[in-house]
Amino acid sequence: MSLALEQSPLQTEEQQALAQLASAWTDQQRLWASGFLAGMAAAAQPAATPRAFVQPVATVLYGSQTGNGQAIAEQLAAEAAERGFGVAVKSMADYAPARLKQEKVLFLVISTHGEGDPPDDAEELWEFLGSERAPRLPDLRYAVLALGDSSYANFCQTGRDFDRRLAALGATELRPRIECDVDYRKPAGEWQRQMLDIGASLAPTAPDASPRPLLRAVPAAPRYSREQPFAAELLANQKITGRDSTKDVRHLELSLTGAGIEYQPGDSIAVVPRNPPATVGALIEATGLDPEREVEVDGERRSLAGALSEARELTRLSPPFLRAYADLGGIAKLSEMLDDPEMLRRYLEGHEVADVVAAYPFSIGAQDLIDTLRPLAARSYSIASSPLAHPDEVHLTVAVVRHGTQRPRFGAASNHLAALKAGDRADVYLDSNPRFRLPDDPAAPIIMIGPGTGVAPYRAFLQQREAEGATGRNWLLFGDRHFDRDFLYQIEWLRYRKSGLLTRLDVAFSRDQADKLYVQHRLREHGAEVYRWLNDGAYLYVCGDAKAMAPDVHRTLIDIAASEGGLSQDQAKEFIQELRRERRYQRDVY
Amino acid sequence: MTDFSEVERIKAESRLLRGTLAASLADAATGAIAEDDTQISKFHGIYQQDDRDLRAERRRQKLEPAYRFMIRARMPAGICTPAQWLALDALANTYANGTLRVTTRQAFQFHGVIKRDLKPTIGAINEALLSTLAACGDVNRNVMAPPVSALASIREQTAAAAAALADHLSPRTGAYHEIWLGGDKLASSEAESEPVYGATYLPRKFKIAFAIPPLNDVDVHAQDLGFIAIVEDRELIGYNVTAGGGMGMSHGLAETYPRLADTLGFITPEQVIPVAEAVVTTQRDHGDRTERKHARLKYTIDEHGLDWFLAEIQRRAGVELAPAHEVAFSQRGDPHGWLEDERGAWHYTLFVENGRLADRGEARQLSGMRAIAQVHEGEFRLTANQNVVIAGVSADARAGIDALLSEYGMIRPATPLRLNSLACVGLPTCGLALAESERYLPELIDRLDKLLADSGLDDEPIVIRMTGCPNGCARPYVAEIGLVGKAEGSYNLFLGGGFDGRRLNRLYAENVDDQGIVDALAPLLADYAARREADERFGDFVVRAGHVAAVAEGPQVQQRQQN
Ligand code: SRM
Ligand SMILES: Cc1cc2nc3c(=O)[nH]c(=O)nc-3n(C[C@H](O)[C@H](O)[C@H](O)COP(=O)(O)OP(=O)(O)OC[C@H]3O[C@@H](n4cnc5c(N)ncnc54)[C@H](O)[C@@H]3O)c2cc1C
Ligand SMILES: Cc1cc2nc3c(=O)[nH]c(=O)nc-3n(C[C@H](O)[C@H](O)[C@H](O)COP(=O)(O)O)c2cc1C
Ligand code: SF4
Numbered sequence A: 001m002s003l004a005l006e007q008s009p010l011q012t013e014e015q016q017a018l019a020q021l022a023s024a025w026t027d028q029q030r031l032w033a034s035g036f037l038a039g040m041a042a043a044a045q046p047a048a049t050p051r052a053f054v055q056p057v058a059t060v061l062y063g064s065q066t067g068n069g070q071a072i073a074e075q076l077a078a079e080a081a082e083r084g085f086g087v088a089v090k091s092m093a094d095y096a097p098a099r100l101k102q103e104k105v106l107f108l109v110i111s112t113h114g115e116g117d118p119p120d121d122a123e124e125l126w127e128f129l130g131s132e133r134a135p136r137l138p139d140l141r142y143a144v145l146a147l148g149d150s151s152y153a154n155f156c157q158t159g160r161d162f163d164r165r166l167a168a169l170g171a172t173e174l175r176p177r178i179e180c181d182v183d184y185r186k187p188a189g190e191w192q193r194q195m196l197d198i199g200a201s202l203a204p205t206a207p208d209a210s211p212r213p214l215l216r217a218v219p220a221a222p223r224y225s226r227e228q229p230f231a232a233e234l235l236a237n238q239k240i241t242g243r244d245s246t247k248d249v250r251h252l253e254l255s256l257t258g259a260g261i262e263y264q265p266g267d268s269i270a271v272v273p274r275n276p277p278a279t280v281g282a283l284i285e286a287t288g289l290d291p292e293r294e295v296e297v298d299g300e301r302r303s304l305a306g307a308l309s310e311a312r313e314l315t316r317l318s319p320p321f322l323r324a325y326a327d328l329g330g331i332a333k334l335s336e337m338l339d340d341p342e343m344l345r346r347y348l349e350g351h352e353v354a355d356v357v358a359a360y361p362f363s364i365g366a367q368d369l370i371d372t373l374r375p376l377a378a379r380s381y382s383i384a385s386s387p388l389a390h391p392d393e394v395h396l397t398v399a400v401v402r403h404g405t406q407r408p409r410f411g412a413a414s415n416h417l418a419a420l421k422a423g424d425r426a427d428v429y430l431d432s433n434p435r436f437r438l439p440d441d442p443a444a445p446i447i448m449i450g451p452g453t454g455v456a457p458y459r460a461f462l463q464q465r466e467a468e469g470a471t472g473r474n475w476l477l478f479g480d481r482h483f484d485r486d487f488l489y490q491i492e493w494l495r496y497r498k499s500g501l502l503t504r505l506d507v508a509f510s511r512d513q514a515d516k517l518y519v520q521h522r523l524r525e526h527g528a529e530v531y532r533w534l535n536d537g538a539y540l541y542v543c544g545d546a547k548a549m550a551p552d553v554h555r556t557l558i559d560i561a562a563s564e565g566g567l568s569q570d571q572a573k574e575f576i577q578e579l580r581r582e583r584r585y586q587r588d589v590y
Numbered sequence B: 001m002t003d004f005s006e007v008e009r010i011k012a013e014s015r016l017l018r019g020t021l022a023a024s025l026a027d028a029a030t031g032a033i034a035e036d037d038t039q040i041s042k043f044h045g046i047y048q049q050d051d052r053d054l055r056a057e058r059r060r061q062k063l064e065p066a067y068r069f070m071i072r073a074r075m076p077a078g079i080c081t082p083a084q085w086l087a088l089d090a091l092a093n094t095y096a097n098g099t100l101r102v103t104t105r106q107a108f109q110f111h112g113v114i115k116r117d118l119k120p121t122i123g124a125i126n127e128a129l130l131s132t133l134a135a136c137g138d139v140n141r142n143v144m145a146p147p148v149s150a151l152a153s154i155r156e157q158t159a160a161a162a163a164a165l166a167d168h169l170s171p172r173t174g175a176y177h178e179i180w181l182g183g184d185k186l187a188s189s190e191a192e193s194e195p196v197y198g199a200t201y202l203p204r205k206f207k208i209a210f211a212i213p214p215l216n217d218v219d220v221h222a223q224d225l226g227f228i229a230i231v232e233d234r235e236l237i238g239y240n241v242t243a244g245g246g247m248g249m250s251h252g253l254a255e256t257y258p259r260l261a262d263t264l265g266f267i268t269p270e271q272v273i274p275v276a277e278a279v280v281t282t283q284r285d286h287g288d289r290t291e292r293k294h295a296r297l298k299y300t301i302d303e304h305g306l307d308w309f310l311a312e313i314q315r316r317a318g319v320e321l322a323p324a325h326e327v328a329f330s331q332r333g334d335p336h337g338w339l340e341d342e343r344g345a346w347h348y349t350l351f352v353e354n355g356r357l358a359d360r361g362e363a364r365q366l367s368g369m370r371a372i373a374q375v376h377e378g379e380f381r382l383t384a385n386q387n388v389v390i391a392g393v394s395a396d397a398r399a400g401i402d403a404l405l406s407e408y409g410m411i412r413p414a415t416p417l418r419l420n421s422l423a424c425v426g427l428p429t430c431g432l433a434l435a436e437s438e439r440y441l442p443e444l445i446d447r448l449d450k451l452l453a454d455s456g457l458d459d460e461p462i463v464i465r466m467t468g469c470p471n472g473c474a475r476p477y478v479a480e481i482g483l484v485g486k487a488e489g490s491y492n493l494f495l496g497g498g499f500d501g502r503r504l505n506r507l508y509a510e511n512v513d514d515q516g517i518v519d520a521l522a523p524l525l526a527d528y529a530a531r532r533e534a535d536e537r538f539g540d541f542v543v544r545a546g547h548v549a550a551v552a553e554g555p556q557v558q559q560r561q562q563n
Helices: A012-023 A027-043 A068-082 A097-102 A120-130 A157-168 A185-202 A277-287 A304-310 A319-329 A332-339 A341-348 A353-359 A366-372 A412-418 A452-468 A490-499 A519-525 A527-535 A549-565 A569-581 B006-013 B021-026 B035-043 B055-060 B082-094 B115-127 B152-168 B175-180 B269-286 B297-304 B306-317 B365-375 B395-407 B441-454 B514-531 B538-544 B554-558
Strands: A056-063 A086-091 A105-111 A141-147 A178-180 A230-239 A249-255 A268-272 A294-297 A300-303 A379-382 A393-399 A425-431 A446-449 A474-480 A504-509 A539-544 A585-589 B046-050 B067-073 B100-102 B108-113 B208-211 B225-232 B235-243 B262-267 B337-340 B346-350 B379-382 B388-393 B421-423 B464-467 B481-487 B490-495 B506-512
Touching: A056 A068, A056 A120, A056 A185, A068 A086, A068 A105, A068 A141, A068 A185, A097 A120, A105 A157, A105 A185, A120 A157, A120 A569, A120 A585, A141 A157, A141 A185, A178 A185, A249 A412, A268 A412, A277 A304, A277 A353, A294 A304, A294 A366, A300 A304, A304 A366, A319 A332, A319 A341, A319 A353, A319 A366, A332 A341, A379 A393, A379 A412, A379 A452, A393 A412, A393 A452, A446 A452, A446 A527, A452 A474, A452 A490, A452 A539, A452 A585, A474 A490, A474 A519, A490 A504, A504 A519, A519 A527, A519 A549, A527 A549, A539 A549, A549 A569, A549 A585, A569 A585, B006 B035, B021 B035, B021 B115, B021 B175, B035 B046, B067 B115, B082 B100, B082 B108, B082 B115, B082 B365, B082 B379, B108 B115, B115 B175, B152 B208, B152 B225, B152 B235, B152 B269, B225 B269, B235 B269, B262 B269, B262 B306, B269 B297, B269 B306, B297 B306, B346 B395, B365 B395, B388 B395, B421 B441, B441 B464, B441 B514, B481 B506, B490 B514, B506 B514, B506 B554, B514 B538
Parallel strands: A056 A086, A056 A105, A105 A141, A141 A178, A446 A474, A446 A539, A474 A504, A539 A585, B208 B225, B421 B464, B464 B481
Antiparallel strands: A230 A249, A230 A425, A249 A393, A268 A379, A268 A425, A294 A300, B046 B067, B067 B108, B100 B108, B225 B235, B235 B262, B337 B346, B346 B388, B379 B388, B481 B490, B490 B506
């Protein structure tokens, strides 16, 4: 959008600053700001000079995958404007690394994803900072808000990495880094407060710097949440892997009637799990505690068994729990392990709380046990249906997690869901994902890469495009173990191919032949075609496994750009980065 | 042209049986082939099927049906060498469902082959110097000829004639080689042609059999074209030619009916090929291409009349048919066990229930035949009764074969009723099955055996045949007791067929279940035991006793009538 500048009273640089500032805003923020400025003008006394528009005093850069960080950053900007000074908000993906040299004050909001990896939109900046090309930054002052989840081995890794790297390049820390766990609202609000004060103190025309209570210091809480979930009725629970499959994948249909939850294809549903009775039983047995024993949990009193099945994390081990447990029991072996990242990673995978208690027993009290355990977190599931095709419903595609040899171990949410029968209810809320969206242009081609349950959102995409009569070409790449038993939603894809909605359908089944075959191999095989689609403006989506698949696919895409486009490795990387910036390369990986 | 059947269009557009098979095989997203290709593949000996036991379950799982392919390997006169046997046996275990199926036309069938294994399987069959080309489809099918006869020389000559005829009527298209054997594409399909068939082949399947009286094991009167060997003092002087036989019909559809072949006359051995070609081209030019249910030769003959047909044949072949010789058939069942021919060679006919060679507990006929194939020096011959002949065993090799037969528990005690039974494949593979057949007849016979024992008829051979639908793959309308599937667990019962296969049976009871079948047969068998004349056959008895009226012509088969 270009503003009509002719009759503008502003200096060009002021205009640019305004445009730049506004460009980082959401429409809602722009509307709010125009009203805000108009209000300021109206309220202006003839004596007092109206507080005209001011240069941004800082740049807020966010690296955000699922939108939490973005919301916090944009919130910060809005509050700054309310307090009468400007900050420029940008996604790291839209930020030219070369500009770092000119930056004076940088506020960073950055989350961690994958296995301690940067979110997609932060990758390029992170690469740049790590490379030799990264300039010294003696004049830069910065502060970091790190978002994370302590149930992962590398808690807030990316935030820590940015912090360390900026310091190494000579930049000075304005405030100590703040790390947020799953419930980030309080610490994030505190950080925003700190940044606003800093901003105010830097503003040229000393604005009213009196710390006013922040109206919306954190993103407005959604209608439903972990604390107040919606009890959705289960309409259907169908196993969609064949009888000989080693996997149990369920197609679930939940009713949202009456919830007023509005979602878009690409969003996920968060499910509040219950721990499997067997898991709870195993822990109680290992501790030898009385299940009926009353404990205090999240401010209410209830039985130990009840608290363990509904309020505490038992199936996912996390470093904080291990630490607390080790300290409480004075268990040296555990403390050693906590200091050895490799050992820790290996132990976290495949073990659960009951294993720890059984392996390192001491007489722990019921209340102590509850206090050392982490709160039971919700699990997200990509919505596999379109609101246009199935109003008031969400469909999920859930792989039931069962592992362990000597004693079977069950994933909490997937088994909770798998055990539900039609008519039962599941506690859910919307986990929206603005970073995984169909193109606005219905004519734009899309390439959907989604092996395993990663295919779920594409069912929503195609239903949506069919319902909207979108004309864009659609290409699906799916993969799994065996063609005859693991081809999720096979008849639906074939129907779409027959009807012409699905332009291409390519599959890779890893265990149907001697050597393993994966989606990235198919991608490579059809590299020329992929490249042609991309040059035709195709949007590319990757959903599913974050450990192996997503990185392999990413490398393959770079190869394709290089070989098909005759580009150097760096140019190829840039080609893919550019796709990201244009939001034509979106990932939802877990 | 306009009202030609869909299949005719597909054939015409197929570029001599290519269709889009190559693309269908390459499509990894489905286990099926393109719809039109399912018609074309038949000419290549391949039927698309799906495991019907799993259909409903897989629909709920949002998975396509469990597509599997049936592959038919044809072998004129049912003859194969031990080496070929071992090759087919290996395939049964690598790509198919671990069984070998001997068919009612002396051929082999593999079941349960998945799409991506089709090429290797077909390749291996051809490496073994066997073929699947024209095992199905609107062409001449496997040519049958007796696997055993007291007169070895006659059997040899009929088998040789069958092979020569099969060869003469085999399609010439390069498509088969091109698609399955990696043969290079012919520049253009103009380069090839189908001298006998033409680009659209026949209106329908076409079947030929040779018979050597007094044995009618091949059911020569159920064939489109038959050659009945005429032997005078141990010399083959020629053949009676029969035409217009066929079994297929549809329940309650009067214009479809089984039909026994008419005898046209007598020809000399060297006239077999010209006469056969004349019959084939007559059917090619005059058969009904608009309605497949009405396209077999039997209907062509009934439409135009036998005289016209005979004249047309003689004109096309340039052969005058001589008056037919008298022939007498005494039985259709195989001579089970050891039989010595006039040259002193031995032949063992192994009873294979419903033709299914498998390992089931103690009874390990599949492994047993493998063991025998590893030592046997003669050949193997499949019979039209779904059995296997271990042929050409020298007197001193017999003991070795006997030892293996017992070691693998290949010989189970069976009553004459069971030995004379046939069941088609039916569920779960056959796409046309309305009811169980191969999986059910053995139990039914257990029950009927008891009935027979009660009436002291234990060692009466009675020809009983079951099919899962009215298509008649086990030739049920020429059985003394015919059971034809109507729906799951429900059959139509036909009675009064001639023991020698020269009289069709007639509908006796409709929609009877397991108990209903037993209840219907119990009084008849009791009556048979009480009032039968000396060696009167059950089929003849029920007619004489008035339980069913004799059938003079096909259309009566579906009309219930007693007298
Ligand atoms: C395997 C076999 C039965 C057996 O248990 O041995 C068989 C099996 C099938 N027959 Fe048959 N027919 C078999 C001999 C017969 C015979 C007996 C004969 O040829 O002496 C007949 C009756 C004679 C005749 O042709 O009239 C026979 C009449 C049919 C028909 C009805 C034809 C008609 O004129 O109406 C069909 C259906 C069709 O062609 O539309 C059919 C179709 C079929 C199919 C291919 C079903 C289909 O079209 O999808 C069956 C495959 C089942 C499976 O899963 O294997 N089959 N079929 C026999 C294979 C013979 C061979 O090696 O070539
Ligand atoms: C945005 C997003 C979208 C998602 N979409 C989907 C979706 O559409 N479908 C879907 O099925 N999942 C999806 N997931 C994953 C889902 O959220 C859960 O993580 C998953 O279902 C496991 O949760 P659970 O409670 O059943 O298992 P948990 O109780 O979390 O137990 C998992 C534990 O089991 C261990 N474990 C798992 N497998 C093994 C194994 N083979 N060997 C050893 N240990 C193992 C893990 O280490 C982990 O500690 C998504 C995740 C995200 C973040
Ligand atoms: C698939 C996935 C992987 C994650 N991996 C990590 C991790 O390794 N370490 C961590 O501290 N947090 C991890 N998290 C938690 C996120 O950082 C946390 O949810 C954060 O609030 C997301 O912020 P954002 O929406 O701005 O990206 C992960 C989250 C997801 C969905
Ligand atoms: S008779 Fe019917 S059911 Fe039996 S094999 Fe033939 S077509 Fe199938």
